[in-house]
Amino acid sequence: MADKKLRKVSLKELSEKVDESLFENPMFKKEDNNSYGHFSSIIKEIRDGGENTHLIKIRPPLFYLSGFFSNLTRFLSGTESFKIMDNERWGKREVEHLKRLNPDISAETTPFDNAFLVEKIDGSVVFDILDSNTISNEKKKEVIGQIVKGLRNIHEKDLYHGEPTTQNCIYSKKGEIYWIDFEIEYHEDLTDDEKKSRDLEQLTLSILGAFEEEGEIGLDDHELIGLIFDSYGDEETISFFANNPNLPLIGPYRIYQLSFKSGIRFYQAQYTLLEYLTEYNTE
Ligand SMILES: Nc1ncnc2c1ncn2[C@@H]1O[C@H](COP(=O)(O)OP(=O)(O)OP(=O)(O)O)[C@@H](O)[C@H]1O
Ligand SMILES: [Mg+2]
Known part of the structure; x- marks a missing residue:
């Protein structure tokens, strides 16, 4: 995987490639658009024009609703962990951890706080x-x-x-x-x-x-x-x-x-x- 290079995707390129409706629909269907993810995030395949396939992980605006309920259930069950609500912190943490633990995997933040890119692992x-x-x-x-x-x-x-x-x-x-x-x-x-x-x-x-x-x-x-x-x-x-x-x-x-x-x-x-x-x- 080391031979694949992830291009830094500009805001313009990103917004061209990402269907805006993805940001609006919190209950995104897995079957559509080569996407995965469960509730709170959407993962969509994105091509860089060459051979590489990357993933873009997006938090839709309505994430705050599911994030809030997720943290409420965590709190009520006495759990001492929580979903990171601040999108900027979320993206940075994921990208930093992915890169530090898997040096052969590319990951990049994007100009959107609520979206980051990661190489697709086969x-x-x-x-x-x-x-x-x-x-x-x-x-x-x-x-x-x-x-x-x-x-x-x-x-x-x-x-x-x-x-x-x-x-x-x-x-x-x-x-x-x-x-x-x-x-x-x-x-x-x-x-x-x-x-x-x-x-x-x-x-x-x-x-x-x-x-x-x-x-x-x-x-x-x-x-x-x-x-x-x-x-x-x-x-x-x-x-x-x-x-x-x-x-x-x-x-x-x-x-x-x-x-x-x-x-x-x-x-x-x-x-x-x-x-x-x-x-x-x-x-
Ligand atoms: N870099 C990757 N390469 C290949 N598959 C991936 C990668 N990242 C995520 N996936 C796939 O997408 C799924 C969801 O990704 P992830 O675990 O990051 O999101 P999630 O936070 O669990 O989603 P949600 O919050 O919606 O439940 C993973 O279980 C995996 O199948
Ligand atoms: Mg997961």
């Missing part, structure tokens, strides 16, 4: 990889190890993700992992250990949620959590997490919506994680 989101029945269990375990190591790498750079779910990382056709979507921040007064534990909690639940039933890849949930923690490898953070297992769950509605196929599995995953942490403490 691959699939990890949720789809784990859900696929054409990929072996061994390969799935390997991918799990890779995404968890990717989170550790983020933490080692003194950064955190905020919403590390299997929908927010991409497994490329070359077998590399790219973390994306850095639009959630934790409250500033949390310590680094608290932020890292919350990231680890969220990713663990999200991985468990990718499987409809326990044992799907030949590991029971305890073994799967063991694989996740071993791959993460930082005993200090894991032990901090185990000593503080009752952290308020991060964005419970959001994590359920993005990572789980059934409510029962969601409660089972939370219960097993708590059990695992308690056992970890008594060992």
Whole structure:
């Protein structure tokens, strides 16, 4: 990917390429216009005139409505994280994190505060990889190890993700992992250990949620959590997490919506994680 260069797109070029109606419609349909994204943002493919395909991630003006409700539910559930409402800060944070963590990926802010550009990664989101029945269990375990190591790498750079779910990382056709979507921040007064534990909690639940039933890849949930923690490898953070297992769950509605196929599995995953942490403490 390093050979592809992203051109800085001027306001004029950008406005020519971006359909203005995208900015007006908050509930954009995925099927239309090669676009993806869930609720609060629109992602549209954009060509630079050459061979490269880039993505433009846009926050429509009505984002404020969904952002407000998202933060309200976070607040009501006692969650200590929030969606970044300030568009300028949002775009800058995403672009900076993408570039710092993935030096081979191009990303640029644009003259619009509510839009930035990122190179399209050729691959699939990890949720789809784990859900696929054409990929072996061994390969799935390997991918799990890779995404968890990717989170550790983020933490080692003194950064955190905020919403590390299997929908927010991409497994490329070359077998590399790219973390994306850095639009959630934790409250500033949390310590680094608290932020890292919350990231680890969220990713663990999200991985468990990718499987409809326990044992799907030949590991029971305890073994799967063991694989996740071993791959993460930082005993200090894991032990901090185990000593503080009752952290308020991060964005419970959001994590359920993005990572789980059934409510029962969601409660089972939370219960097993708590059990695992308690056992970890008594060992
Ligand atoms: N650089 C990229 N390359 C390839 N696919 C991408 C890239 N960035 C985003 N995507 C795809 O678009 C989806 C949504 O992107 P992203 O996670 O950044 O937005 P989002 O904030 O989750 O959207 P929403 O807030 O609307 O739920 C991703 O799950 C992924 O499938
Ligand atoms: Mg996302």
